[in-house]
Amino acid sequence: MTTSPTTRPSRWPVWLCWLAMVLDGFDLVVLGTVIPTLLKTGELGFDAVGATLAATISLVGVGLGALFIAPLSDKFGHRKLLFACVLWFSIFTIAVVWAPNVAVFSAFRLLAGLGLGACLPVALAYMNDYAPSGSAGKSTTRTMTGYHVGAVATAFLALMVIPDWRTMFVVGGLTGLALLPFLWFKLPETSPAERAARKEEQTTFRDLAKKPYPVVAAAIAAASFMGLLLVYGLNTWLPQLMASAGYPVSAGLSLLLVLNLGAVAGLFIAGVLADRHGTKPIVLLWFGLSAVFLALLSFKVDNAILLNALVFVTGVFVFSSQVLVYAWVSQLFPARLRATALGFAAGVGRVGAIAGPAVTGGLVAAGIAYPWGFYAFAAAGALAVVSLLTVPRAVASGQPAEERVS
Numbered sequence: 001m002t003t004s005p006t007t008r009p010s011r012w013p014v015w016l017c018w019l020a021m022v023l024d025g026f027d028l029v030v031l032g033t034v035i036p037t038l039l040k041t042g043e044l045g046f047d048a049v050g051a052t053l054a055a056t057i058s059l060v061g062v063g064l065g066a067l068f069i070a071p072l073s074d075k076f077g078h079r080k081l082l083f084a085c086v087l088w089f090s091i092f093t094i095a096v097v098w099a100p101n102v103a104v105f106s107a108f109r110l111l112a113g114l115g116l117g118a119c120l121p122v123a124l125a126y127m128n129d130y131a132p133s134g135s136a137g138k139s140t141t142r143t144m145t146g147y148h149v150g151a152v153a154t155a156f157l158a159l160m161v162i163p164d165w166r167t168m169f170v171v172g173g174l175t176g177l178a179l180l181p182f183l184w185f186k187l188p189e190t191s192p193a194e195r196a197a198r199k200e201e202q203t204t205f206r207d208l209a210k211k212p213y214p215v216v217a218a219a220i221a222a223a224s225f226m227g228l229l230l231v232y233g234l235n236t237w238l239p240q241l242m243a244s245a246g247y248p249v250s251a252g253l254s255l256l257l258v259l260n261l262g263a264v265a266g267l268f269i270a271g272v273l274a275d276r277h278g279t280k281p282i283v284l285l286w287f288g289l290s291a292v293f294l295a296l297l298s299f300k301v302d303n304a305i306l307l308n309a310l311v312f313v314t315g316v317f318v319f320s321s322q323v324l325v326y327a328w329v330s331q332l333f334p335a336r337l338r339a340t341a342l343g344f345a346a347g348v349g350r351v352g353a354i355a356g357p358a359v360t361g362g363l364v365a366a367g368i369a370y371p372w373g374f375y376a377f378a379a380a381g382a383l384a385v386v387s388l389l390t391v392p393r394a395v396a397s398g399q400p401a402e403e404r405v406s
Helices: 013-041 046-077 078-098 102-117 119-130 134-163 166-186 192-200 203-211 216-242 249-277 281-298 304-332 337-367 369-388
Strands: none
Touching: 013 078, 013 102, 013 119, 013 134, 013 166, 013 216, 013 249, 046 078, 046 102, 046 119, 046 192, 046 216, 046 337, 078 119, 078 166, 102 119, 102 134, 102 216, 102 337, 119 134, 119 281, 119 304, 119 337, 134 216, 134 249, 192 216, 203 216, 203 249, 216 281, 216 304, 216 337, 249 281, 249 304, 281 304, 304 337, 337 369
16 A cells, blocks of 8 residues: 555554554553563562663663664565564563573563554654655644654543553553554655665665765754653653652653653644744753753652652653754754654663663662752753754755745
8 A cells, every 4th residue: 555645545554653653652651651660560570770771772672773773664665664663662571471580581671662662763764755845844843743642641540450460561562563564554654766776775874974964863862862761761760769759650750651641742732832933942841841840859748749740840841852853853854854863862862761771770779869850950951951952954955945944
């Protein structure tokens, strides 16, 4: 089944890319929901070091998938690659249920991450091919609401089934398997003419090293690093950070849910504002406010309503900051470089996703996660602002005018 992106015959691409992001959202928070239980029970031999290993190694797989598998979509097609990656992810997510120890648990998470890592850049590149002119911000942020809807649903599921942590992985894997028939039969592939054009203009990461892209690519990658450090660090360790601060474990899981509800609201707001006022000022504002609210979380809040409101607003800014980086990548780079640039930003960002849980896990192991974890997160938001200040609103290059940022 083929169609031209310009005809946009149905809403299937929108919904299927959104559902692929739901799976990414599941993976975003699932370890955060099960780690407190695994640490408390010591099941499979988990301790703080083992939890940090599991969180880190799974993100290594996701990063490798983003860097080396996502660019293959230009060669094999979005539909086929997305199908293969979701299948792979689903199989190894279910396999986690039978892990006998921390090492095997981590190995299955690594393998699952390889498949999932390509989903985000492929889905976003696909949606930007289909998006109407001038709507890149809304198209990207609305697609990424699936990311946080998945996170919210996973946190809500955890409230119902934890301490039965295995159910979390069964549900995640079965959801991916249920999506496969729709990806195969309902997701249109790009037209033969477009695939031929893309093949003639095959790009690699080396193209990002050519003028005028190196400084832009480096700055965007640095911001993506900081953004995903925040996203994964918070979603992996927020329940444990709150437990360290003296809140009950159930309160930490509830706050994880609230955090991602704020993320969904923030994505809608950020997309509209970015298309209206330009992506650069909004992403700078969003990262700056993220730093402020993360610093405020370092103070113990005894009032439950105030605490939930603070976490919700933090979610509004933290997660859509990272998504705005992806939206800006889609605007700064021409179509022929879009998947490569998104893969690069996502891949380098996944190193930040590894660093966030690893650094926070180290603070947990040292017994100083609260409040220093929130100080580290606030610093990451501030550093993202500094890196993005070096990026121009538009990149002057030889691409056609319709491919440039206005």
